[in-house]
Amino acid sequence: MSALHAKLRRDLRRxxxxxxxxxxxxACGVAALVAMRSAYDSLRASGDEWYARARFADLFTHVHRAxxxxxxxxxxxxxxxxxxxxxxxxxxxDMPGMAEPAHAHxxxxxxxxxxxxxxxxxxxxxxxxxxxxxxxxxHELFAKAWGLAPGDxxxxxxxxxxxxxxxxxxxxxxxxxxxxxPGAIVFDDRRYGVLWMGAAxxxxxxxxxGAFNDVQLRVARGHRLAAVSAEVDRxxxxxxTTGVYGRDRHPSARWVEQKLAGLRxxxxxxxxxxLAVAAMLVNLVLGRLLGLEREQxxxxxxxxxxxxxxxxxxxxxxxxxxxxxxxxxVALGAWAGRGIIGVYADYFRxxxxxxxxxxxxLLVAVAASVVAAITGAVQAxxxxxxxxxxxxx
Numbered sequence: 433m434s435a436l437h438a439k440l441r442r443d444l445r446r447x448x449x450x451x452x453x454x455x456x457x458x459a460c461g462v463a464a465l466v467a468m469r470s471a472y473d474s475l476r477a478s479g480d481e482w483y484a485r486a487r488f489a490d491l492f493t494h495v496h497r498a499x500x501x502x503x504x505x506x507x508x509x510x511x512x513x514x515x516x517x518x519x520x521x522x523x524x525x526d527m528p529g530m531a532e533p534a535h536a537h538x539x540x541x542x543x544x545x546x547x548x549x550x551x552x553x554x555x556x557x558x559x560x561x562x563x564x565x566x567x568x569x570x571h572e573l574f575a576k577a578w579g580l581a582p583g584d585x586x587x588x589x590x591x592x593x594x595x596x597x598x599x600x601x602x603x604x605x606x607x608x609x610x611x612x613x614p615g616a617i618v619f620d621d622r623r624y625g626v627l628w629m630g631a632a633x634x635x636x637x638x639x640x641x642g643a644f645n646d647v648q649l650r651v652a653r654g655h656r657l658a659a660v661s662a663e664v665d666r667x668x669x670x671x672x673t674t675g676v677y678g679r680d681r682h683p684s685a686r687w688v689e690q691k692l693a694g695l696r697x698x699x700x701x702x703x704x705x706x707l708a709v710a711a712m713l714v715n716l717v718l719g720r721l722l723g724l725e726r727e728q729x730x731x732x733x734x735x736x737x738x739x740x741x742x743x744x745x746x747x748x749x750x751x752x753x754x755x756x757x758x759x760x761x762v763a764l765g766a767w768a769g770r771g772i773i774g775v776y777a778d779y780f781r782x783x784x785x786x787x788x789x790x791x792x793x794l795l796v797a798v799a800a801s802v803v804a805a806i807t808g809a810v811q812a813x814x815x816x817x818x819x820x821x822x823x824x825x
Contacts, residue, residue, distance in 0.1 A: 447717070447721070450717050451752070452756070453713070454713045454717065454757070454805075455760060456757070456760065457706055457710040457757070458753070458756075458757025458758070458760075458761060458801045458804065459757045459761035460761070460764075461702075461703040461704070461705070461706030461710060461761065461801070462703065462707075462757060462760070462764075462800065463762075463765035464698075464699070464706060465699060465702075465761075465765065465793070465797045466766065466768075466789060466794065468695060468698055468699035468702065468703075469696075469796075470766075470787060470788065470790065471695060471699075471769050471773055471776065472692060472696050473788065473790055473793065474769075474785070474787050475692060475695070475773075475780060475785070477788065478782045478784065479609070479688060479782060482783060485551075486550060486606045487548075487550065488550050488607065488685075489550060489607075489648035489649055489650055490650050490657060491649040491651060491657060491661055491676050492646075492649075492676070492677055492678075492682055493647045493664065493674060493677065494520070494673070494674045495644075495646075495647070495671040495673045496672030497643050497644075497645055497672070498517075498643060498644055498645070498668060498671035499643055500517065500644060502667065502671070503515065503644065505667050506664055506668075509660060509663045509664060509667070510655065510659075510660075511659065512649055512650075512651065512652070513650045513651060515549075515650075516548055516550075516648045517644035518540050518541070518631065518648075519540040519634050519638065519640045519643070519644055519645055520537065520538065520539050520645065521537075521590075521634065521645075522535060522538075523536050523538050523589060523627075524588065524589040525586060525587065525589075526586075526589070527586065527587075527622075530622075530623075532623075534622065534623045534625070535613060535624050536574070536588065536624065536626060537611075537625075538568075538588075538626075538627045538628070538629055538634060539629075539634075539646075540630070540631035540635060541559070541560075541628045541631055542630075543630070549648045549649075549650060550607040550648060552569065552604070552605050552628055553603060553605065554569075554601050555601070555603060555604060556581070556582060557599070557600050557601025558582075559600065560628070560629060560630045561600065562630050562633075565629075565633035565637075566595065566598050566633075567598050567599075567600040567629070567630070568597045568599065568628060568629045569599075569600060569601045569602070569603040569627065569628035570586075570599050570601075570602055570627055571602075571604070571611060571625050571626035571627070571781075572603065572604055572781055573611055573625065573781060574621055574622075574624075574625025574626065575599070575602045576621070577621035577625075578622065580599050580602070581599065582599055582600060582601055583598070583599065585599065588627070590637040590638065591637055591639070593637075595637070597627070604782075605626070605628075607684060609684045609687075609688050609781050610687050610688065610779055611625060611684070614683075647664070647668070647676075649664065649676075657678055660676075661677075661678070662676075688780065691780075707800060710757065710801075710804055710808070711804045711805065711807050711808030712808060714805050715809065715811060718750060718808070718812045718813070719812040746809060746812070747806055747809055747813055750805040751805060751806060754801045754803075754804065754806065755801070755802060757801045757805070761797060762794060762797060762798070765797065766787075769787050769789060773785060773786070773787045
């Protein structure tokens with residue numbers, strides 16, 4: 433073992449408290465990076481996988497009322513890869529114990545969902561039976577808020593008539609990853625939810641047989657969304673269209689994107705703050721150490737150690753601190769990341785949501801910790817290597 437290696441071990445033991453304190457600060461930065469970035473990657477991957485698997489639409493629009501025959505003209509628009517027309521309505525719910533009525537967005541679904549866009553995912557129960565028009569699926573958020581399960585009942589006002597609905601199942605949909613009442617600024621799962629009823633039952637209840645008021649489209653690759661939107665708007669103009677819009681204006685998809693963008697920004701800013709503080713602490717502690725060891729540095733130079741060897745010695749001191757902080761931070765980040773995913777799972781209703789830290793994120797976190805430590809040490813080390821050998825006399 434060389435004299436410098438022995439000195440490094442002695443210095444680390446002597447300054448263990450300072451080293452561990454700085455490593456703890458670095459660990460906070462690394463943990464924030466691992467937890468937030470991995471949570472972002474996990475949420476993004478889970479959402480993209482579900483959107484693709486459930487064939488979430490690219491374009492959406494609502495009309496007052498249009499005949500089913502118009503659907504053929506929409507399907508013939510160049511660039512339309514898949515299309516679904518349906519009936520959707522806003523209804524009032526008479527829920528027990530509430531002074532004011534609750535509301536729900538009701539979507540008509542066909543008996544076979546294999547070809548629908550935004551395919552409904554069953555959490556429990558089964559699809560509504562076409563032979564039982566009173567059956568409906570309930571979104572998981574609303575079901576959880578009210579403690580509803582398959583077999584329970586609730587009362588809805590459909591086109592001015594009270595009707596008892598029986599819950600056939602609890603479901604999710606990529607169209608409603610999160611549910612917020614139009615015009616509301618806060619979530620209230622007890623006051624607003626989503627129901628799915630058999631298409632024929634809903635059309636009969638609202639006298640919409642042979643008609644539709646909602647359209648979803650998937651656009652083929654290579655075609656511009658704007659061009660498809662303009663042509664569909666032209667076709668639906670006589671029927672009171674509200675205008676075709678994409679996922680960037682879809683309430684649920686836009687909310688998800690905003691939250692993911694915020695999480696991604698935090699994953700960049702928060703770790704940087706901790707690592708910057710840690711770098712300053714490294715500079716402070718190492719600068720003080722080097723100030724006390726000027727004579728030792730001069731002696732080492734007089735004994736033949738060059739500037740590079742001395743610089744590597746003190747940079748190794750900083751690197752050990754960075755590696756220790758990285759090790760603590762990765763472990764803490766993996767634990768905290770699962771906690772973040774658990775929090776988002778209450779708002780992001782995906783069929784499956786697991787914490788999946790990537791190797792790339794872990795490597796970046798470790799590198800960031802070591803680089804921050806070395807960056808903090810560079811200025812102090814630069815002064816150390818300038819000490820002349822004569823100062824040892």
